[in-house]
Amino acid sequence: MHACKIVSSINSNNNYYITFDYLDISDNLIKSEIDVNNIVNYIRLNYMINTTPYVVEYDNIEYEIIKTEQKKITYKLLLTKLNSKLKLLPLNTICEITVFFKKEIDDPSIMTKK
16 A cells, blocks of 8 residues: 655635545556545644644545546545534634545645635
């Protein structure tokens, strides 16, 4: 199992999602039914309130499949639980999201919902 991660400093008054492409090289057919929980291990949120650090971890990730082409699937991690947690934090709390992948992923991107 290869693990990689994306880390980004974020601001608690925004909503976020993460997109990434997964290339399925197991056979010649695309497997659009691949559950993202077989690709993403968990998501971690780190933040600090009054110099006290906190860590929250989420598994059982909610997602959408944005597109499939040949053997590549583009996933969108919805981060619903994480965004709900961010809304409970004081405004402008600086946080860090880390996504731990079970598979090798090229260039995952964190995006702000508009």
